[in-house]
Amino acid sequence: MGDLLSGLRDLGHTRRRSDGELLRRILVHFKPHRRAVLAVAGAIVLGAMVETALPLLLARGVDWLQTAATPSKLLGLVGFILLATVTSWACHYVRQRETARIVGNVVLRLQQQAFAAVLRQDMSFFDTRKSGQIASYVTADTQAFASVITLGVNFLGQLVLVALVAAVLVHVHPALALAALGMSVLLIIAALGFRKLGRATTRQARSILATVNALVQESIRAILIAKNFRREERVYERFQQSNAQLYTVSLRQGFVFASIMPILNVLTGMGLGLVIYVGSRAVLSGDATAGQWFLATQLLGVLWLPLTEVASFWSQFQLGLAAAERVFDLLEQQPRVVQRGDRLPPRFTGRIEFKNVRFGYGSQADVFQGLDLVVSAGEKVGLVGHTGSGKTSLTRLLARFYEFSEGEVLVDGHDVREFELGAYRRQLGIVPQHPMLLNGTILDNIRYVRPEATEQEVAAITASIGAGQWMAAFPDGLATAVGENGRNLSLGQRQLVALARVLLLDPAIVILDEATASVDPLTEVQIHESLRSVLAGRTAVVIAHRLSTVRGLDRIVALRQGHIIEQGTHDGLLAQGGYYAELYEKFYRHQEVHYEPPAA
Numbered sequence: 001m002g003d004l005l006s007g008l009r010d011l012g013h014t015r016r017r018s019d020g021e022l023l024r025r026i027l028v029h030f031k032p033h034r035r036a037v038l039a040v041a042g043a044i045v046l047g048a049m050v051e052t053a054l055p056l057l058l059a060r061g062v063d064w065l066q067t068a069a070t071p072s073k074l075l076g077l078v079g080f081i082l083l084a085t086v087t088s089w090a091c092h093y094v095r096q097r098e099t100a101r102i103v104g105n106v107v108l109r110l111q112q113q114a115f116a117a118v119l120r121q122d123m124s125f126f127d128t129r130k131s132g133q134i135a136s137y138v139t140a141d142t143q144a145f146a147s148v149i150t151l152g153v154n155f156l157g158q159l160v161l162v163a164l165v166a167a168v169l170v171h172v173h174p175a176l177a178l179a180a181l182g183m184s185v186l187l188i189i190a191a192l193g194f195r196k197l198g199r200a201t202t203r204q205a206r207s208i209l210a211t212v213n214a215l216v217q218e219s220i221r222a223i224l225i226a227k228n229f230r231r232e233e234r235v236y237e238r239f240q241q242s243n244a245q246l247y248t249v250s251l252r253q254g255f256v257f258a259s260i261m262p263i264l265n266v267l268t269g270m271g272l273g274l275v276i277y278v279g280s281r282a283v284l285s286g287d288a289t290a291g292q293w294f295l296a297t298q299l300l301g302v303l304w305l306p307l308t309e310v311a312s313f314w315s316q317f318q319l320g321l322a323a324a325e326r327v328f329d330l331l332e333q334q335p336r337v338v339q340r341g342d343r344l345p346p347r348f349t350g351r352i353e354f355k356n357v358r359f360g361y362g363s364q365a366d367v368f369q370g371l372d373l374v375v376s377a378g379e380k381v382g383l384v385g386h387t388g389s390g391k392t393s394l395t396r397l398l399a400r401f402y403e404f405s406e407g408e409v410l411v412d413g414h415d416v417r418e419f420e421l422g423a424y425r426r427q428l429g430i431v432p433q434h435p436m437l438l439n440g441t442i443l444d445n446i447r448y449v450r451p452e453a454t455e456q457e458v459a460a461i462t463a464s465i466g467a468g469q470w471m472a473a474f475p476d477g478l479a480t481a482v483g484e485n486g487r488n489l490s491l492g493q494r495q496l497v498a499l500a501r502v503l504l505l506d507p508a509i510v511i512l513d514e515a516t517a518s519v520d521p522l523t524e525v526q527i528h529e530s531l532r533s534v535l536a537g538r539t540a541v542v543i544a545h546r547l548s549t550v551r552g553l554d555r556i557v558a559l560r561q562g563h564i565i566e567q568g569t570h571d572g573l574l575a576q577g578g579y580y581a582e583l584y585e586k587f588y589r590h591q592e593v594h595y596e597p598p599a600a
C-alpha cells in the first residue's frame with residue numbers, strides 16, 4: 001500500500017512520445033537479457049497458478065472433512081499444500097532475483113550511457129540546465145526508468161493472478177463471484193480516490209521541504225554576511241516559519257496515509273461479509289458446498305490485495321515513463337559543436353583568424369554579427385571592453401565550447417571544425433577567471449592536464465615561477481591538499497596553480513581570462529612573472545584586467561557590443577584618445593604606481 005502514494009514527484013515534464021513508443025524503446029534495452037526475461041515470465045505464471053491452487057486444495061479438504069476424509073487422503077492433501085508453498089516460494093524467488101539482476105544491469109548500462117552523453121555535450125547544454133537537473137538524469141531518472149520495469153513485472157504478475165482467481169470464482173459459483181467482483185470495483189474506486197488525495201498532500205509536503213532545504217543552504221552559503229550584519233536571529237525566524245509549515249503539512253500527510261489502510265480494511269471487511277452472507281445462503285439452500293463457500297472467502301484475500309496495488313500502478317508507471325523519456329532525450333541529444341573532420345593537427349604555429357563570424361546564445365540576439373580578427377602566430381592580443389561586449393564569447397568560440405552559426409574560425413589556416421576536437425583542445429591552454437581546483441593535492445591539480453608528468457617535472461615548473469618562492473608557503477610542498485574548490489589556498493595561489501598547469505601542458509595557444517580580484521603585491525609580482533613564462537613563445541588571447549598585463553601585450557583589441565571598434569598598442573591607443581583611452585581612465589589608471597585619485 002505504501003507505494004500507492006509514494007514516488008509522486010512533480011517532474012514538470014510534458015511527454016511527447018506515446019506510452020507504446022516508449023515501451024517499445026524500453027524493451028530494446030532488455031533484449032540482451034532474453035533468457036532471464038523468459039524465466040521471470042515463467043515464474044509469474046507458475047506462481048499465480050500455485051497461489052490460486054492453494055485455496056482450492058484447502059476447499060477440497062473442507063469438503064472431504066464433511067464426507068469421505070481418511071487420514072491418508074488428508075496427509076496427501078497436506079503434502080500437496082507443502083509442495084504448493086515451496087513452489088510458490090521458489091517462483092517468487094526466481095522472479096525477484098532475476099528481475100533485480102536484469103534491472104540492475106540495464107540501469108548500470110543506462111547510467112554509463114547517460115553520463116557519457118552528458119560529457120559529450122558542449123557548453124550550450126549546460127547553460128540551459130541546472131546542475132541538479134543534469135545529475136538527476138544520470139541517477140534518479142535512470143532509476144525511475146528501472147522502476148517502470150519492476151512495476152510492469154509486478155503488474156503482470158497481479159493481472160495473471162486476478163484473472164485466474166476470477167475465472168476460478170466464476171467456475172465455482174457465479175453468484176459468489178458476482179458479489180466478490182462487485183466489491184472489488186468499489187475497492188479500486190476507493191484506492192484511486194486515496195491516490196489523488198495522497199498525491200496532493202505529498203506534493204505540498206515536497207514543495208515546502210524544498211523551500212526549507214533552499215533556506216538552509218542559502219543561510220549556510222551566506223553565513224558570513226549573516227554574522228557580519230548580526231542577522232542570525234532573522235535567519236532563524238525565517239527558518240522557523242517555513243519549518244512550522246512543514247510540520248503542519250507533514251502531520252496532515254501522516255493522517256491521510258494513516259487513514260487509508262483502515263478504510264480499505266473496512267471495505268474488504270464489508271466485501272467479506274457480503275460474500276459470507278451470499279455463500280451461507282447458497283450452502284443452506286444446497287446450492288453450494290461448504291468447501292465452495294470456504295474457497296470463495298479464501299480467494300477474496302488473494303483477489304483484493306493485488307487490486308489495491310493495480311490501482312496504484314498507473315501514476316507511478318507514468319512517472320517512470322516520463323523519466324524514461326528524459327533519459328532517451330539525453331541519449332539522443334547531439335552536441336551543437338560539430339566537427340566536420342578528424343584531422344590530427346601538428347603543433348600549431350598559432351595564427352588565428354575569425355572570418356565574418358556570427359554567433360549568438362540560443363534564441364538571444366547575436367553577440368557577433370560578422371566578426372573579423374586576425375592574430376599572428378606568437379602575437380599576444382588583449383581583449384578589452386565593457387561588460388557584455390563579447391570578450392569571453394570570443395575566447396569560447398576559439399576553444400570550441402560553442403558553435404558559431406556563420407563564418408569561419410581558422411587556426412594556422414585550417415578551419416577549426418576540421419580538427420579532431422580533443423587533439424585541437426590539447427593545443428590550447430585555457431586559464432579561466434576563477435581557476436577551478438579539484439579536491440586533491442597541488443601536484444594532482446597541476447598534473448590534471450598531463451597525468452603522466454613526473455613529480456620532478458611539476459617541481460621544475462613550480463620552481464620556475466617567481467623562483468619558486470610561492471611554494472615556500474606550503475610546508476607539505478606539492479603534497480599540500482588544496483581542499484574543496486581549492487579553499488585552503490588564497491586566490492593568488494590558486495591562480496599560480498592554474499598558470500603552472502598551463503606551463504606543464506605547454507600549449508601553442510593560450511587563452512587567459514585574467515582574474516579581477518586583487519592579490520597582495522608579492523603574489524602580484526609572482527603572477528606577473530609566471531604570466532611572462534606562460535605567454536612566451538605562444539600565441540595568446542588575453543582578457544586583461546591588470547595594467548601590467550595590458551602594457552606587455554603586442555596589441556589591444558577593444559570590443560563594444562560584439563564589434564571591434566579600436567585596435568593598436570597600449571601607448572598608441574592612449575595617444576588616440578578614443579574608447580580605449582576612456583577605459584584606461586576608468587579601469588586601469590588607478591593601478592599606476594604614481595596614481596593619485598582626483599580631488600573630490
Ligand SMILES: Nc1ncnc2c1ncn2[C@@H]1O[C@H](COP(=O)(O)OP(=O)(O)OP(=O)(O)O)[C@@H](O)[C@H]1O
Pocket residue numbers: 127361364367385386387388389390391392393394
Ligand atoms: N552562457 C550564456 N548564455 C546566454 N547569454 C550569454 C551567455 N554568456 C554570455 N551571454 C551574453 O552574451 C553577451 C556577451 O557576453 P560575454 O560574456 O562574452 O561578455 P564579456 O565582454 O566577456 O563580459 P564580462 O567582462 O562581464 O565577462 C552578453 O550580452 C551576455 O549577457
